[in-house]
Amino acid sequence: MKIFKSKKGFDWGVLLAVLVVLVCLGFLFFQLNKKIGNFEYDIGDMQIGLMLTQHSADRMLFYLDQSAKYSAHASAYSLAYNGGFTSTAASCGGDVQGYSVWNTCKDPENICFPNIFDNFNKITNTELNNYFADYAAIPNAQPFIKDNYIFTVHDNKITGTAIKNIEMNVAPYKPKGAIYSAGRYSFKPSFSVDFNYDFNKYFELKDLAADIAKCSNKFPIPGEREKCVLAKAPAASFAGDYVFLSVEQPDYASLYSKQPPKIRLGLCILLLPVPLPPVPAIPTKVP
Numbered sequence: 487m488k489i490f491k492s493k494k495g496f497d498w499g500v501l502l503a504v505l506v507v508l509v510c511l512g513f514l515f516f517q518l519n520k521k522i523g524n525f526e527y528d529i530g531d532m533q534i535g536l537m538l539t540q541h542s543a544d545r546m547l548f549y550l551d552q553s554a555k556y557s558a559h560a561s562a563y564s565l566a567y568n569g570g571f572t573s574t575a576a577s578c579g580g581d582v583q584g585y586s587v588w589n590t591c592k593d594p595e596n597i598c599f600p601n602i603f604d605n606f607n608k609i610t611n612t613e614l615n616n617y618f619a620d621y622a623a624i625p626n627a628q629p630f631i632k633d634n635y636i637f638t639v640h641d642n643k644i645t646g647t648a649i650k651n652i653e654m655n656v657a658p659y660k661p662k663g664a665i666y667s668a669g670r671y672s673f674k675p676s677f678s679v680d681f682n683y684d685f686n687k688y689f690e691l692k693d694l695a696a697d698i699a700k701c702s703n704k705f706p707i708p709g710e711r712e713k714c715v716l717a718k719a720p721a722a723s724f725a726g727d728y729v730f731l732s733v734e735q736p737d738y739a740s741l742y743s744k745q746p747p748k749i750r751l752g753l754c755i756l757l758l759p760v761p762l763p764p765v766p767a768i769p770t771k772v773p
Contacts, residue, residue, distance in 0.1 A: 539656045540671070546621075546652070547673075551679055555681075559683075559740040562606075565602070566735065566747035567747070567750055569749065570600030570749070574586045577600065578590055578598035583730070585728075586750070586751055586752065589695075594702040594756060606637070607636075607637045611633050611635060615632045634648050639681060639685070646677045651672045651673060652672070653670055653671065653672045691749060695753055698722075698729060699755065702754070712724060731749075731751050731752070734747075735748070
């Protein structure tokens with residue numbers, strides 16, 4: 487059985503099929519365009535928004551690593567300059583001629599040794615906060631969280647473990663109309679950077695300071711105390727009742743300044759007055 491009895495009939499059948507296909511395609515295109523017009527985002531908006539958000543997070547982590555390097559090295563110098571304290575005035579003996587004094591003149595042999603690691607953490611957090619403030623000044627920048635780190639120094643590295651995560655909105659790329667959040671992106675801004683600073687020198691100075699402080703009572707003759715101090719610390723300097731030490735740390739040099747830090751501290755070597763024995767009472771004559 488022949489479907490088309492002639493070539494003319496075959497042509498009409500093909501033409502009819504083409505027209506049906508065109509009509510169907512036109513209808514589908516019309517419906518699809520109608521629906522696309524109601525879409526708030528173009529196809530791929532959210533995916534591109536997520537990629538851009540992740541890129542922003544990576545940029546923050548890179549900035550954090552560089553800031554941590556500068557902050558750690560700056561903190562090592564600041565800690566040494568302040569004699570292991572957060573500031574020269576924070577020591578028990580206060581600030582004397584710009585030095586942190588590790589004892590008091592009331593009790594020279596009682597050394598108030600600083601909490602080295604706790605003070606280093608405080609200084610480093612302050613240094614980091616300064617860099618975070620600079621980053622927050624960038625237009626539309628996601629701010630860092632201040633005072634958000636617990637620091638550990640081990641194997642020539644300093645690691646900052648973040649306490650809280652940073653969260654930011656995932657915004658669609660080129661949204662239509664109002665901007666809607668496409669979700670939240672959260673990451674932990676921790677870091678681990680090279681840091682070869684050695685804190686052991688402070689503990690060596692603790693023993694040296696205790697020996698120097700003993701000179702205050704051991705040698706009451708003027709000039710003998712100074713000889714006692716210089717025998718233990720030849721580079722010491724004097725001013726009144728105080729001795730000052732500035733001990734260089736040659737095994738460490740910042741990647742940026744190339745100069746070793748100096749641990750600066752002072753000690754009171756005031757000779758405590760020896761109480762005089764009581765004067766016996768002179769008996770009076772009874773007439």
